[in-house]
Amino acid sequence: MSTTNSPLFNSSPNLTRSSHLLHSPGQCTCACRHAPISPRTIYDRSAAVASCEPDLISQQHQHHHDHSSIITTSSFFYKAARLSPWKSHHQNSTPPYLLHPPDQRAPITRKLTKMAALAFSTTRFGAKPAPLPWKQPALAPAFSVSLRRKERERAVRRLVVAGMDSKPTVLVAEKLGEAGIKLLKEFANVDCAYNLSAEELCAKIALCDALIVRSATKVGREVFASSGGRLKVVGRAGVGIDNVDLGAATEHGCLVVNAPTANTVAAAEHGIALLAGMARNVAQADASIKAGKWERSKYVGVSLVGKTLAVMGFGKVGSEVARRSKGLGMQVIAHDPYASADRARAMGVELVSFDEAISAADFISLHMPLTSTTSKMLNDDTFAKMKRGVRIINVARGGVIDEDALVKALDSGIVAQAALDVFTKEPPSADSQLAKHEKVTATPHLGASTMEAQEGVAIEIAEAVVGALKGELASTAVNAPMVPAEVLSELKPYVELGEKLGRLAVQLVSGGSGVKSVKVTYASTRGPDDLDTRLLRAMITKGIIEPISSIFVNIVNADFTAKQRGLRITEERTHADSSCEHPLESIQVRIADVNSKFASAILGSGEIRVQGRVKDGVPHLTKVGSFDVDVSLEGNIILCRQVDQPGMIGRVGNILGEENVNVSFMSVGRLALRKVAIMAIGVDDHPSTQALKKIGEVLAIEEFVFLKL
Ligand SMILES: NC(=O)C1=CN([C@@H]2O[C@H](COP(=O)(O)OP(=O)(O)OC[C@H]3O[C@@H](n4cnc5c(N)ncnc54)[C@H](O)[C@@H]3O)[C@@H](O)[C@H]2O)C=CC1
Numbered sequence: 001m002s003t004t005n006s007p008l009f010n011s012s013p014n015l016t017r018s019s020h021l022l023h024s025p026g027q028c029t030c031a032c033r034h035a036p037i038s039p040r041t042i043y044d045r046s047a048a049v050a051s052c053e054p055d056l057i058s059q060q061h062q063h064h065h066d067h068s069s070i071i072t073t074s075s076f077f078y079k080a081a082r083l084s085p086w087k088s089h090h091q092n093s094t095p096p097y098l099l100h101p102p103d104q105r106a107p108i109t110r111k112l113t114k115m116a117a118l119a120f121s122t123t124r125f126g127a128k129p130a131p132l133p134w135k136q137p138a139l140a141p142a143f144s145v146s147l148r149r150k151e152r153e154r155a156v157r158r159l160v161v162a163g164m165d166s167k168p169t170v171l172v173a174e175k176l177g178e179a180g181i182k183l184l185k186e187f188a189n190v191d192c193a194y195n196l197s198a199e200e201l202c203a204k205i206a207l208c209d210a211l212i213v214r215s216a217t218k219v220g221r222e223v224f225a226s227s228g229g230r231l232k233v234v235g236r237a238g239v240g241i242d243n244v245d246l247g248a249a250t251e252h253g254c255l256v257v258n259a260p261t262a263n264t265v266a267a268a269e270h271g272i273a274l275l276a277g278m279a280r281n282v283a284q285a286d287a288s289i290k291a292g293k294w295e296r297s298k299y300v301g302v303s304l305v306g307k308t309l310a311v312m313g314f315g316k317v318g319s320e321v322a323r324r325s326k327g328l329g330m331q332v333i334a335h336d337p338y339a340s341a342d343r344a345r346a347m348g349v350e351l352v353s354f355d356e357a358i359s360a361a362d363f364i365s366l367h368m369p370l371t372s373t374t375s376k377m378l379n380d381d382t383f384a385k386m387k388r389g390v391r392i393i394n395v396a397r398g399g400v401i402d403e404d405a406l407v408k409a410l411d412s413g414i415v416a417q418a419a420l421d422v423f424t425k426e427p428p429s430a431d432s433q434l435a436k437h438e439k440v441t442a443t444p445h446l447g448a449s450t451m452e453a454q455e456g457v458a459i460e461i462a463e464a465v466v467g468a469l470k471g472e473l474a475s476t477a478v479n480a481p482m483v484p485a486e487v488l489s490e491l492k493p494y495v496e497l498g499e500k501l502g503r504l505a506v507q508l509v510s511g512g513s514g515v516k517s518v519k520v521t522y523a524s525t526r527g528p529d530d531l532d533t534r535l536l537r538a539m540i541t542k543g544i545i546e547p548i549s550s551i552f553v554n555i556v557n558a559d560f561t562a563k564q565r566g567l568r569i570t571e572e573r574t575h576a577d578s579s580c581e582h583p584l585e586s587i588q589v590r591i592a593d594v595n596s597k598f599a600s601a602i603l604g605s606g607e608i609r610v611q612g613r614v615k616d617g618v619p620h621l622t623k624v625g626s627f628d629v630d631v632s633l634e635g636n637i638i639l640c641r642q643v644d645q646p647g648m649i650g651r652v653g654n655i656l657g658e659e660n661v662n663v664s665f666m667s668v669g670r671l672a673l674r675k676v677a678i679m680a681i682g683v684d685d686h687p688s689t690q691a692l693k694k695i696g697e698v699l700a701i702e703e704f705v706f707l708k709l
């Protein structure tokens, strides 16, 4: 189906699922795009990703690491809006998070898992997974009485059993520690296939739900495109994510997670090994001995004590290098535009400008990520500003140095020596002037390669990937907004409400100029800074787009997808006069410039309106058009507009009963006594066409619509 036939562009009356041709990817102009680097923006990495601004991603990412106090309180970022992303390929299986009783989890994971399962476990085509059996939502009061709790619980148990043999597939494309493989195997089918060519990776990826790589595998746009939408998580078993195309991952709704902490010490120790080894010519002297020589005067070194070391990039590795170098008696200065001066001062390190750092240093150690800003940061111009005889250590990325310029600087004597663990092209070509240079000590990207670090990284990434596949929250999402656990916990039922309101609103559309403009109004007692609506917006977007397209939407790609589809979602807040502690009083979703298959849902302004609130933890629909209703948003809903007269509930209830359709909730709202009323009926099953026809034939019913939640 062409794009113009798509309900998003030209609403289709029956709202059948249709496929859409994607436009070529464009820049996301998310509101957060140019967010300043502040503690708040540590939650905004996805915005940077969506807007294709690698520097911002990296800066915010790094910034995050600079604020350990913030990390402590907010170390669980929302990772995969959609739980069990592999499920689209296992339609009849149960999300794996249902397979593990909560008491087998660490307390925080347990809490977050249940929360995430309830709030985000939406599947693309099938019904949503039922709430976890060990935590049913509370019953709604008064008007909304659930009639079928027991049946629901039984259904959940049946699903659990049915889903037990369905496993996602994880492709491990580079050597990973055994402990990590073991963890993965407990949950998934694990395919360890090392040294794949780019073509082989693309061919294999269509059969995989997750991919784990280290630094050698390039995960480019073609990998995501080849996955056909199945790939839901890329795990980078290490820190640097420069080998993963984050923009493409985001566009494809694929979460990227890394393992940022387990190899810090290994990388720092390798930096120190290179620093000391280079200063004393250890590698060259060793090679000379092995060549049968004994060259004591040739390999006179330089001392470290009292020398100035400039640490470029004062993050995790840089700080550890600084700490160790101070122990060696060096004067340590550092350059890092995003690091905290207080933290540096507390370690006895002075933060200085880039030029000050490179011009004062006897040794320069590089520890920043490779981004478009740091690319070729050391070049002809910057080498010219350095002290003659400076020594360079690079355990970061080869690309931060202009390698041709370094060869020149080594030849001219500006740089006395260089110790390099990383190269722009790995492995460097056999005739690389740099790698073969006599003043260069080189190692083949060994920074993270200790037994301990590799086991740690393997466990860290396996947990992150398994968690993401389960839809749990994790602390290492690279391309999704980071929502602190406590915020998430509070927003959970509102997130569910938002998605369901989106789903309802879009199903009410029957034509017009297409779903282009959506206005979301949050009524809250909180100030803007106390209410983070990104998650809500993402899930409302999901609710609106998924019923009318074949696109899977999650928190990773919601803003991007909306923009791609020409869907403008504006948000506004109104101040709720309530003394309640809840973050939100209500959420209202309005779709402008459309016709509705249920005319009562249209306001005088021509917009479709649905509104809801959370009652006792359960999302409720409270308004349709100008009518007040009160129906718990579970199962499916039939909305009827009828003449307000006695017997209507019974009549419709009978029709459904005869068709064996179970009614879970009923609610009637009216504008004026004995005039017109709206009846909202919650049904567990999909009524047959016959049943719906019979409802339509009831004389007093003026219009009705069946809506799937
Ligand atoms: N050789 C190896 O095997 C390993 C290499 N690495 C590399 O080391 C890098 C650093 O790792 P971590 O310390 O764990 O990361 P990190 O994220 O904790 O630290 C990076 C620091 O660089 C800073 N930074 C960003 N842009 C900068 C700029 N333009 N100038 C100066 N500083 C800048 C950030 O503010 C941050 O403090 C990684 O990105 C990775 O590329 C990391 C581990 C092992």
Ligand SMILES: O=C(O)C(=O)COP(=O)(O)O
Residues within 6 Å of the ligand: 214, 215, 216, 237, 238, 239, 240, 241, 263, 445, 447, 448, 449
């Ligand atoms: O963690 C990093 O950034 C590294 O560079 C380590 O790379 P590796 O996983 O050893 O290929």
